[in-house]
Amino acid sequence: MDYRQGIEAKVGLLFQIADQYLSAQISLEQAKDLIRVEMGHIRPAQYEGMKKELAKRLQESGGRSNPGKLFELFQNYLTPPxxxxxxxxxxxxxxxxxxxxxxxxxxxxxxxxxxxxxxxxxxxxxxxxxxxxxxxxxxxxxxxxxxxxxxxxxxxxxxxxxxxxxxxxxxxxxxxxxxxxxxxxxxxxxxxxxxxxxxxxxxxxxxxxxxxxxxxxxxxxxxxxxxxxGYAYIPHPEEFVPQAPEPGAALEARATADVILRSVLAAKELKIIFYNLSGKAVFSEGGSLAAKEKQLPKAVRQDLLKDSCRQQKHCIKEAEETLLVTYSAVRDDRGTRLGFLMIKERLEGVNNEKEQGDIDSKKLLGG
Structure with a gap:
């Protein structure tokens, strides 16, 4: 069997299974199991042949082809657009x-x-x-x-x-x-x-x-x-422009929330910084963003990426004041990490000597 015949044979076998499913000779689960076995040993050219035949059949209407059922059968082997x-x-x-x-x-x-x-x-x-x-x-x-x-x-x-x-x-x-x-x-x-x-x-x-x-x-x-x-095989891509934020009521609600947040932070003498998942500071309130705060400390990020670590607390000394710095992983209701939050607050009545296990601000923040 030559190269082209091998491609045709593999594609033919895959769609023979599909036809058996479409004609109700076998169930969807049986068809998926058979397809899984064949796809496990497919070669690149055979895979491309399968995609071409599938695209052809999905464009057909009526007859032996049922686009919905075909897509359901092969969807695990297709790349989203x-x-x-x-x-x-x-x-x-x-x-x-x-x-x-x-x-x-x-x-x-x-x-x-x-x-x-x-x-x-x-x-x-x-x-x-x-x-x-x-x-x-x-x-x-x-x-x-x-x-x-x-x-x-x-x-x-x-x-x-x-x-x-x-x-x-x-x-x-x-x-x-x-x-x-x-x-x-x-x-x-x-x-x-x-x-x-x-x-x-x-x-x-x-x-x-x-x-x-x-x-x-x-x-x-x-x-x-x-x-x-840099990139492989392609010229430097066009600039990516994120979609503009929603106008109107959404912006008004955000502005109100910002005012409330600033008031709370000022009253509590707090500073917060939100870092994205790559560790870059994307939002801060309660004071200007220092150069050493623009990037989440690498060691802290690595620890917070572990499921076993949800929060870290450190006492540090800055300008003769003792500060409590709390790092937390921010998650949604499903437990998916969205980023990291740093809260810095001034502590009253705390011994300025570093407690055992604490680290100073230069070591913690990369200064």
């Missing part, structure tokens, strides 16, 4: 990079079947190596935002997979350079499957969850961080 997000949105950029990599994986399939030259493989691996920019950037910026209990472990898995991909890519490049072709082709399949799992985990698990949980301002902050690291 992040390309419809506003231009410059981080998730739209990530998808564009991933689409390029999926194209290179298909080229790998083609080269493997066509008996390509050593030079062709070297050129393709050189191109694929640029995806390291994406993997390292995601580890540094994006995965740090995947802190909710629903996706934290998946983000850790993606981080581990990304590192494994880079390691395997380098090892197989060495096999290629040393002209160890048999080992190279064997591990080439391994690398291809690892990359497929990595892309699927990002696109079908992490991106959808993060889209539901982060604000426009969070994505804007993420985009600024990403710009510093």
């Amino acid at each position: 992040f390309q419809k997000l506003p231009k410059g949105h981080p998730l739209r950029i990530y998808l564009a990079e991933n689409v390029c990599v999926r194209g290179y994986l298909v080229q790998m399939d083609e080269l493997e079947e066509e008996g390509a030259s050593l030079e062709d493989w070297v050129a393709l691996y050189e191109t694929l190596s640029h995806f390291a920019v994406h993997i390292k950037r995601q580890e540094k910026n994006f995965y740090a935002l995947c802190t909710s209990s629903e996706i934290y472990s998946q983000a850790q898995t993606a981080e581990d997979l990304g590192r494994a991909v880079l390691e395997e890519l380098e090892k197989n490049r060495e096999r290629l350079i040393n002209e160890n072709i048999f080992d190279f082709l064997y591990y080439q399949r391994t690398l291809s499957q690892m990359l497929m799992r990595y892309l699927d985990l990002e696109e079908r698990v992490l991106y959808p969850e993060v889209l539901l949980r982060l604000t426009e301002e969070d994505f804007a902050a993420l985009r600024r961080l990403d710009d510093q690291e």
Whole structure:
């Protein structure tokens, strides 16, 4: 069976299962189980063939195709349309990079079947190596935002997979350079499957969850961080412009709340700072924001990202006054982390000597 026949056979088998489900020969759960087995061993070119056939059938009406049932059967293997997000949105950029990599994986399939030259493989691996920019950037910026209990472990898995991909890519490049072709082709399949799992985990698990949980301002902050690291395969993206806040009653209510908040803070001699999930100060009241307060201390952020740590308290000394600094993880009703809050208050009648276990302000705030 040649390369094209292999694609047709895999796609044909997948939709044979789908037809059995659509004709009520098997149940939805049975069909999903059979599809899951076949998709577990699918190659990149076969996956693209499946998507093309599915798109064709979803456009049909009546007859053997039931678009609603087909979508329900295959929905776990489809990437949400992040390309419809506003231009410059981080998730739209990530998808564009991933689409390029999926194209290179298909080229790998083609080269493997066509008996390509050593030079062709070297050129393709050189191109694929640029995806390291994406993997390292995601580890540094994006995965740090995947802190909710629903996706934290998946983000850790993606981080581990990304590192494994880079390691395997380098090892197989060495096999290629040393002209160890048999080992190279064997591990080439391994690398291809690892990359497929990595892309699927990002696109079908992490991106959808993060889209539901982060604000426009969070994505804007993420985009600024990403710009510093650069992008893979695509030109520098257009600027991302967060949607403007709602006018009218919403703004009036916010203004009233701001006045009340300032009054309470002044009466209690409190200062508060809200940090986004990346640790950057995005809101403060009760005093000007000092340079050392613009970023949440790294050690504090790492501790508060742990489910076992909800709050930290420290007594510090500033300008001959003893202050209590409380750091807390801010969560919604579902327990999802939204950011971090620092509350600083002046303590009366407290011994200015540091208590055991306390740390001074320079160490705590990076001064």
